[in-house]
Amino acid sequence: MRLLAVFILMLCCLPAFAGQCQLSAGSASQTATLDGPQRAIAIEGGKVAITVRCQDLATEAVLQFRALALHQPKLEMAGTAIEAEPNHRLAYPIPKGSSSALFTVQSDLPRPLSFQLSDRRHYRQANIRHNAMMFSYLGVALALSFYNLLLWLRMGEWQFGLYSAYTLATAWFFATQEGIPLLLAGQSYWLVPSLPLAGLTVFTGTLFFAQFLALPRHHPRFCRWLVQLPALFVLLFSLITLAFGNTHKLLDALMGLLTIWLQLCLMGLALLRAVKGDRDGLWTAVALALLLVGILTRRQTANGGDFIAYYGLIIAALLEAMLLAYMVARRLRVIKQEHRQALHMALTDPLTGILNRQGWQKAVAGQSCIAPEQWQAVYFIDLNAFKAVNDQHGHLGGDKALVTVANVTQRLLGHEATLGRYAGDEFVVYSRGQREQLAELTQRLRRQLSAVMVPGHPNFKVSATVGVHYQQGPCSLEELLAAADSSMYALKAGAD
Structure with missing residues (x-):
């Protein structure tokens, strides 16, 4: 029992x-x-x-x-x-x-x-997890591609255009592996040539990393022969497979070896840039290492026998995309800062630190459109006998005189008017307000600029003539400048 x-x-x-x-x-x-x-x-x-x-x-x-x-x-x-x-x-x-x-x-x-x-x-439960992972990656990749495409169109920076093409090609490649284009377009085989898509992904990715690290400028020979040429061969081999129906084993092996070679070369050059102080070089090497591990995992276990084999490359690509997004965002901040600095330099007079002619006109253009009952004025300031100042004190002395006049005028005006250096020894001021306020500002300017002491030189004085034109209601900036200029020359002629 x-x-x-x-x-x-x-x-x-x-x-x-x-x-x-x-x-x-x-x-x-x-x-x-x-x-x-x-x-x-x-x-x-x-x-x-x-x-x-x-x-x-x-x-x-x-x-x-x-x-x-x-x-x-x-x-x-x-x-x-x-x-x-x-x-x-x-x-x-x-x-x-x-x-x-x-x-x-x-x-x-x-x-x-x-x-x-x-x-x-059980399958449907697992398929929900699978679709969540796939569409998370595809969503991130497509969003990054579209965003960088807009950056490229707006800023004209090739690195953003290449990154957009790279992320789009990668997303299309993984979508092809999952058969998503076939689900959407039936048996349209031309939509899903896997090896040409792989070649396009490698080619665009290589060009992006080379451009991002400025390899053509810093290492032109290495970049040309070790990076760009092999990437071109990968693309050509992948296109040749179209003639063989994607069944040419030798071309597939050559593409795989060249892809790994490119990853190693780019990692080496990225680390070299990191050693030379480029912070992006280190992060780029980490991103490339993640992708290389994913590629080797996929090639060594091509049948997708377990989770890592099937999702390893996708996870690596997702982590790489997030890391590259961080680096591109940092690069975008640097580019924007450089653009702001370049714009500031383009609109600022390097000697006096105030607006130059272009910057002043740009700043005033938006202010001169006023209501019919409002008053506006343009003041034209010209230093007297400036040629004699240069002859007596030299050009460095003339520069000090210009800087002193600009500083004195700026302190006098504060925020109630816009000052700019028009040309040479000429300055312009724009202001709005009541007629009496503008007339009072005229008197203060003429009184302050009648005798300006240059700091550090007790016997070094300069003076300036201030012409002005008052206008009630809207008027073009050119007309205001011409009238103020005529007023200034009339005062000089009367003084003579």
């Missing part, structure tokens, strides 16, 4: 047999059990026919295939095509019980074809 009880207990502890599916392609054969481990069957390149025989399935199941670059998949039962599961072109429902089917597919290269038999409910 004791032996019988132990035997019955052992039978109860054994897992229930839930069914299995056997796949056969030529002489190769593999069997997968329901919710069991993933299996792989070797297939040749080109069109492949695989016989599927399922026995004693305890529930509805899903037969899912995982492999890179498969095209035109089709599963038929009793001559009727079985529609794939939603959002996945390589997962097919299998009915409960026993059945047989024929699976046909076009493979780019001879490779192991991984497959797994799952309970349909």
